[in-house]
Amino acid sequence: MRKHLSLSLIIALLSPLAASAENLNFTLENGTENMIVQFHVSPEGGGKSVELLKKKGLYGGKSRALTISDDSDACVYKIRAVFEDDSYYDVRDKVDFCETGSYTIGN
Template identity: 65%
Template sequence: MRNAVSLLMAGLIGLAASSAYADNLSFTLENQTPNMIVQFYATPADGGTRSELLNKKGLYGGKSRQLTIADGSDACVYKIRAVFENDSFYDVRDEVDFCENDTYTLAD
């Protein structure tokens, strides 16, 4: 009986630990601007750690790339910022729900 209770408790603890983290969120970033994006950040809308998603790989205008948010949070909604090669930047005014959107396009 003790072993059965121990196994049940271990299973419940494992289940709770695995559900505490969301799956990684993947989406396609489309750069429809004439400028190269040199940094692309995502921050959970309710606060948390900002993640740099391009990892020092630029994204030229007219190109797209699959990116993954693997920040260990269970967030779906993010604030994002794109930094371009000329040091200008673009902050998204509205929050983006990456659980609902698998593509995000930056355009002029």
């Protein structure tokens, strides 16, 4: 019983650490006439870039609900959108996805 109690205590102590990485949900709006074929986000402080459209383009004038689930507790991300003609859009100011529920490219 002592081992069982110790294991339960360890799990209880580690649970808040596992819960600190939350998914960030937002709506990406394409305010341009061109299709976005890739939408990359990477945490401001460094880290792996994640592509969120997963080979499903976003046509001009359309929007899509997306989720950042990169196992980090970051809120602020650098973003890059790649269009079908290989042009791209980089955001110089970082985006705080904890504070915004949507982000529009263009217009």
